[in-house]
Amino acid sequence: MHDELLDAGCTPECQAEYEALPDDEARLCYLKRHRRHLVETLHQQQEKLSCLDIYYFYTRTAFERTGDRMTLDEIKQASPFAIGGENVNYAQYFDGKSYLNGLSLQQAYVGNVTFEPGCRNHWHIHHAKSGGGQILLVTAGRGWYQEWGKPARELKAGDVVNIPSEVKHWHGAAKDSAFQHLAIEVPGEETSNEWCEPVDSAAYDALP
Structure with a gap:
C-alpha cells in the first residue's frame, strides 16, 4: 500500500529506514513524522499537481490504515x-476546546479549524441573499x-x-479523536x- 507513496517522495535512505521498521504501527508513525517533507518533495517533483491533489493523495494513502483516530499532538x-x-473569540459557540488559524483573508476566507476530542460547534446557519455557504475540507482525524x-x-x-446557505448544521470531532478541517467561506451577497x-x-454521545 505504501510503495507508491514512498516512491513519490522518499529518498533511498528514507525508504530503507521505512522498510526496516518492525510493524505497521511503527511505519504509520514514521509516515506521520515525515509527512510534511513528503508533501514538499512531491510538490517539487510534480509541479502540475495542485495543493488539493497532494492533500488528497496523502490523506487517502498514508493515513488509510490509522482507523482515522488521532490525538491533538498527532495532528500538530x-x-x-x-x-x-x-x-x-468563538468559544461561546463551541462545546469543548477548538483552535483557529486564518490561512487566507483575501478572495475567500479560509480557516484551519482544529477540534479536541469531543469538541463540536453549535447548530448554525450561513445566511446569504445569494451565493454564500461554506466548504469543509477534512485534513485529519475523525469527526x-x-x-x-x-x-x-x-x-x-x-x-x-x-x-449551502440557509442550511442549519453543525460539525466537530468524534468523542475518541481530535479533528481538523479547512473551512472555506463561499463569497455571497449580504x-x-x-x-x-x-x-x-x-444525541452526540449516541454517535459511534
Whole structure:
C-alpha cells in the first residue's frame, strides 16, 4: 500500500529506514513524522499537481490504515497547516476546546479549524441573499457533520462537505479523536452567520 507513496517522495535512505521498521504501527508513525517533507518533495517533483491533489493523495494513502483516530499532538505533527491559537473569540459557540488559524483573508476566507476530542460547534446557519455557504475540507482525524433533520455523517481525512446557505448544521470531532478541517467561506451577497442552540449531548454521545 505504501510503495507508491514512498516512491513519490522518499529518498533511498528514507525508504530503507521505512522498510526496516518492525510493524505497521511503527511505519504509520514514521509516515506521520515525515509527512510534511513528503508533501514538499512531491510538490517539487510534480509541479502540475495542485495543493488539493497532494492533500488528497496523502490523506487517502498514508493515513488509510490509522482507523482515522488521532490525538491533538498527532495532528500538530502531521498536518501541513499550523493549528493556530485557541479559538477564544468563538468559544461561546463551541462545546469543548477548538483552535483557529486564518490561512487566507483575501478572495475567500479560509480557516484551519482544529477540534479536541469531543469538541463540536453549535447548530448554525450561513445566511446569504445569494451565493454564500461554506466548504469543509477534512485534513485529519475523525469527526461529524449533520444537517437539521438528517442523520449525522462521519468525516475523515480526504472528505469534502459542501454546505449551502440557509442550511442549519453543525460539525466537530468524534468523542475518541481530535479533528481538523479547512473551512472555506463561499463569497455571497449580504452574508451573515446565525448561531443557534448547542448540539444535544445525548444525541452526540449516541454517535459511534
